[in-house]
Amino acid sequence: MLKLIAKRMGLMVVMLLGLAVITFTVANIAPGDPARLAAGPDANQEMVEQIRVERGFDRPLPVRFVLYIEQLLNGDFGTSVYTGRPVAKDIAQFLPATVELVLFSISIAILLGVPLGVIAAVRQNRPIDHAIRLLSVSGVALPMFWLGLMLQWYLALNLDLFPLGGRLGIFSDVPEPITGMISLDAVLRGQFAVVGEALWHMILPATALSLPALAAIIRVNRAEMLEVLGRDYVTNARAQGIGPWRIIAVYSLKNAILPTLAMIGLRFGWMLGGTVLVEGVFDFPGLGLYAAKAAISSDFEPIMAVTLTLGAAFMLINLVIDLLYAVLDPRVRNQI
Amino acid sequence: MKLKRFSSALTAAAVALALAIPAGAVEKKDDKFWMVIGGRQPVSHIDPGQSYDYAIRMMTQALYDGLVKYTGNPPTVEPWLATSWETSDDGLTWTFNLADGATFHNGDPVTAEAVVYSYRRTLEMNEGVAWMLSDVVKPENITAVDDTTVQFVLDRPYAPFLSFLPWWFVVNPAQVEANVVDGDFGKAWLAENDAGSGPYMLERFDQGTSYWLKRNADYWKGFPYENDDMGGIIYRLIRESSSQRAALMSAEADLVTDLTPEEIETVGNRPDIEITSTPALTAFGLKMNTQGEHMSDINLRKAVAYAFDYDTFVQVYNGNAKLQTSAFADAVQGKVDVEMPRQDIEKAKEYLAQSKYPDGGITLEYVYVQGLEQQRQMGLSLLNSLKELNIGLEMVPLTWPNMVARAADVEQSPDLMAIFATPVSTDPDAVAIQYHPSSHGKYYSSHYLDDAELNAMIEKARSLSEWDERAPIYADIQKRIVELQPEIFGMMRQRMFAYRDYVQGYSDSPIRMTSEVDLYPIYIQPK
Numbered sequence: 091m092l093k094l095i096a097k098r099m100g101l102m103v104v105m106l107l108g109l110a111v112i113t114f115t116v117a118n119i120a121p122g123d124p125a126r127l128a129a130g131p132d133a134n135q136e137m138v139e140q141i142r143v144e145r146g147f148d149r150p151l152p153v154r155f156v157l158y159i160e161q162l163l164n165g166d167f168g169t170s171v172y173t174g175r176p177v178a179k180d181i182a183q184f185l186p187a188t189v190e191l192v193l194f195s196i197s198i199a200i201l202l203g204v205p206l207g208v209i210a211a212v213r214q215n216r217p218i219d220h221a222i223r224l225l226s227v228s229g230v231a232l233p234m235f236w237l238g239l240m241l242q243w244y245l246a247l248n249l250d251l252f253p254l255g256g257r258l259g260i261f262s263d264v265p266e267p268i269t270g271m272i273s274l275d276a277v278l279r280g281q282f283a284v285v286g287e288a289l290w291h292m293i294l295p296a297t298a299l300s301l302p303a304l305a306a307i308i309r310v311n312r313a314e315m316l317e318v319l320g321r322d323y324v325t326n327a328r329a330q331g332i333g334p335w336r337i338i339a340v341y342s343l344k345n346a347i348l349p350t351l352a353m354i355g356l357r358f359g360w361m362l363g364g365t366v367l368v369e370g371v372f373d374f375p376g377l378g379l380y381a382a383k384a385a386i387s388s389d390f391e392p393i394m395a396v397t398l399t400l401g402a403a404f405m406l407i408n409l410v411i412d413l414l415y416a417v418l419d420p421r422v423r424n425q426i
Numbered sequence: 427m428k429l430k431r432f433s434s435a436l437t438a439a440a441v442a443l444a445l446a447i448p449a450g451a452v453e454k455k456d457d458k459f460w461m462v463i464g465g466r467q468p469v470s471h472i473d474p475g476q477s478y479d480y481a482i483r484m485m486t487q488a489l490y491d492g493l494v495k496y497t498g499n500p501p502t503v504e505p506w507l508a509t510s511w512e513t514s515d516d517g518l519t520w521t522f523n524l525a526d527g528a529t530f531h532n533g534d535p536v537t538a539e540a541v542v543y544s545y546r547r548t549l550e551m552n553e554g555v556a557w558m559l560s561d562v563v564k565p566e567n568i569t570a571v572d573d574t575t576v577q578f579v580l581d582r583p584y585a586p587f588l589s590f591l592p593w594w595f596v597v598n599p600a601q602v603e604a605n606v607v608d609g610d611f612g613k614a615w616l617a618e619n620d621a622g623s624g625p626y627m628l629e630r631f632d633q634g635t636s637y638w639l640k641r642n643a644d645y646w647k648g649f650p651y652e653n654d655d656m657g658g659i660i661y662r663l664i665r666e667s668s669s670q671r672a673a674l675m676s677a678e679a680d681l682v683t684d685l686t687p688e689e690i691e692t693v694g695n696r697p698d699i700e701i702t703s704t705p706a707l708t709a710f711g712l713k714m715n716t717q718g719e720h721m722s723d724i725n726l727r728k729a730v731a732y733a734f735d736y737d738t739f740v741q742v743y744n745g746n747a748k749l750q751t752s753a754f755a756d757a758v759q760g761k762v763d764v765e766m767p768r769q770d771i772e773k774a775k776e777y778l779a780q781s782k783y784p785d786g787g788i789t790l791e792y793v794y795v796q797g798l799e800q801q802r803q804m805g806l807s808l809l810n811s812l813k814e815l816n817i818g819l820e821m822v823p824l825t826w827p828n829m830v831a832r833a834a835d836v837e838q839s840p841d842l843m844a845i846f847a848t849p850v851s852t853d854p855d856a857v858a859i860q861y862h863p864s865s866h867g868k869y870y871s872s873h874y875l876d877d878a879e880l881n882a883m884i885e886k887a888r889s890l891s892e893w894d895e896r897a898p899i900y901a902d903i904q905k906r907i908v909e910l911q912p913e914i915f916g917m918m919r920q921r922m923f924a925y926r927d928y929v930q931g932y933s934d935s936p937i938r939m940t941s942e943v944d945l946y947p948i949y950i951q952p953k
Contacts, residue, residue: 121827121831122825122827122828122830122831123827123830123831123834124827126830126831126834127830128477129477129553130477130478130553130554131869131870132557132850132868133477134557134560134864135867136552136560137552137553137556137557138867172470172477173470173471173617173633174476174613174614174617175471175617175633180633180634183633183634184634239666239668242668242672243668243672246672246676247672247675247676250676253678254669254678255664255669255673257635260462260636260662260678261453261455261460370665370666371669372669373663373664373665373666373669375634375635375663379634379665380634383468386826386827387826387827388827
């Protein structure tokens with residue numbers, strides 16, 4: 091097991107390097123002149139050149155790449171050309187918000203998706219199965235930002251049940267950061283009223299964000315359950331008179347869950363990179379908005395940092411999923 | 427019985443809930459009103475010496491004071507830190523007398539030394555507003571005559587000098603010097619800390635979320651209102667205009683900056699929301715690359731200008747815009763009415779016949795900002811008009827950075843590009859210079875106009891100090907620019923804001939940037 095982790099970690103470094111090369115190239119051959127943008131609309135040529143030289147934009151690409159990697163290895167993500175803020179500080183501020191939202195969303199998707207998938211399989215082609223199918227098809231079909239806007243308009247503005255956006259009310263006491271995830275920090279600091287408020291603020295964005303994942307989990311889990319339920323050993327178990335819920339929960343789900351698990355891992359990674367629309371609608375100050383701002387303004391160093399951070403997160407999640415596979419499936423366990 | 431009890435409990439709960447929700451009421455924090463302004467653009471930093479945009483300007487204007495300040499419509503330069511000033515006869519020496527009793531937020535007095543330090547710092551950094559004065563005055567020629575007198579000795583007479591000073595803010599040298607790291611002029615520290623003397627002080631800088639300004643109740647200049655209940659202003663990021671509208675309607679925001687014309691109309695129908703629509707100095711035009719393959723032909727430029735349906739400009743803003751009647755916007759000093767091309771297909775065809783392309787048969791490129799619906803509609807209207815001339819139009823939406831990059835290179839600058847340009851001063855030179863080769867490379871000069879006669883006039887007019895001598899030259903400049911047709915002259919869009927009816931004191935000046943609000947005079951007064 092340790093050997094596997096070490097091997098995968100080594101592979102991860104190589105993959106991150108490849109990711110860095112690709113992002114670096116794309117970010118630099120794309121049109122746009124960050125020095126001119128940073129200098130401002132009325133800046134004269136001299137001011138633009140000053141920034142170009144200061145930031146090293148005037149050097150050849152390969153030299154810049156080597157310098158950038160060197161800087162990375164020193165643990166320095168550089169600074170934003172617009173704000174002058176260290177990018178590491180920005181990531182440390184915005185990443186936890188996104189992780190918090192994604193964890194909350196994926197929890198919703200798992201806690202609802204797995205049971206609904208099971209129910210749909212067990213009650214195949216009954217009304218409840220059709221109802222669940224309606225949910226899962228709309229989850230795939232509805233654009234996330236549209237759903238977000240509708241939830242905001244109806245539940246927040248018209249019915250006033252939820253806040254319009256943000257992570258907390260504007261005048262609320264933000265807990266002193268430990269993890270940067272407000273709900274977790276509030277638990278750790280014992281500010282329990284804030285925990286509720288933070289979760290309350292996440293319900294609408296998380297609903298919008300989790301729906302596509304929820305739909306995918308339901309569909310995969312239903313299909314797998316159907317297949318497993320048709321197997322001989324399940325028929326045998328039934329013949330032996332084992333209770334139906336024990337057959338479903340213990341004998342079938344344990345086998346059916348493996349592909350679902352892979353799906354959850356993928357979705358988790360996608361969500362991390364795909365929060366930008368939901369963050370935009372609900373003004374949830376996360377990494378997605380930060381990355382979008384950096385991308386449209388050609389702010390090179392934040393683009394690199396976000397891509398590498400998300401890339402690393404994606405790879406780590408996949409590693410965890412693979413390890414979980416090993417825990418759940420003895421055949422996989424024996425291979426490593 | 428049971429059911430009845432349940433339903434009455436439910437009613438009680440509903441009533442309690444309804445009472446708990448402050449339906450459109452203002453909230454107080456620590457017994458003071460905090461006004462929430464919903465805006466779209468994050469505040470990159472609050473250093474008055476670094477780059478500027480509307481969000482940065484809104485913050486720095488509230489945190490800092492300049493020697494003078496722009497107010498009103500038409501915008502006038504009003505004494506601020508400087509109570510009076512004199513100019514020498516040769517127009518080179520400007521002497522400013524400072525107000526008594528002005529203090530920085532930490533209690534230090536605002537001295538002539540501080541003014542000198544701030545101007546020199548910006549010039550030496552050569553960022554942000556530095557371009558306005560960098561080729562007119564050397565840092566060492568800005569001096570403190572005594573504690574309350576500052577003197578500028580210019581390299582050459584420069585009429586627009588005073589009109590730029592409102593954007594130069596004074597920082598406290600003691601605070602800045604204490605935070606200089608590796609000779610960075612204190613940039614890193616000033617980016618998120620304030621060292622000013624303005625009506626507001628920085629309370630919290632929560633990047634990407636909200637920026638809190640606490641009212642400086644002891645402001646040396648006082649406030650234009652009596653009410654002492656104002657605690658501060660929160661500039662809160664609300665990035666979607668639909669969310670801004672929702673926030674305004676539920677009173678989560680008291681003033682919002684970026685609603686679309688349709689949304690402004692919707693919220694304006696509510697009794698508890700007020701809207702403003704005031705003129706701006708911003709002019710919009712479709713700039714044509716006068717050195718490009720097609721548009722170097724003046725007859726083609728004229729043909730395109732006469733083919734366009736100018737009503738489109740006003741329609742796409744639901745009437746909240748006014749067609750330009752000169753190359754200069756209305757609020758620019760010395761603006762005169764010039765006869766402008768209006769749609770006239772016959773005339774367009776005549777011009778086309780004299781051009782290199784008498785039968786049309788070409789396709790022009792129109793570049794506009796991706797996602798801006800109004801600019802797309804303008805393109806469609808142009809496309810429609812050009813059909814009459816047998817000219818095609820390729821509509822190319824680009825992100826703003828890509829547009830800036832293309833405008834920076836004469837080879838890449840497109841045939842037509844949709845551009846808003848807001849001059850930073852009301853002096854006519856600020857607009858005229860956009861049509862001078864020294865502006866080539868900037869986005870608003872994507873027309874690459876270079877006309878010897880025009881250049882000579884622009885250079886002469888900016889070097890004279892007497893307005894009576896300058897005014898007639900600017901009238902000629904405006905005529906000449908229109909004659910050269912470097913763009914389809916467009917419209918002046920109104921500046922529009924919406925706020926709750928308890929927001930008082932809002933005052934606008936056309937000089938302010940697109941979504942910038944002057945925070946000094948506004949306050950909350952519940953009805």
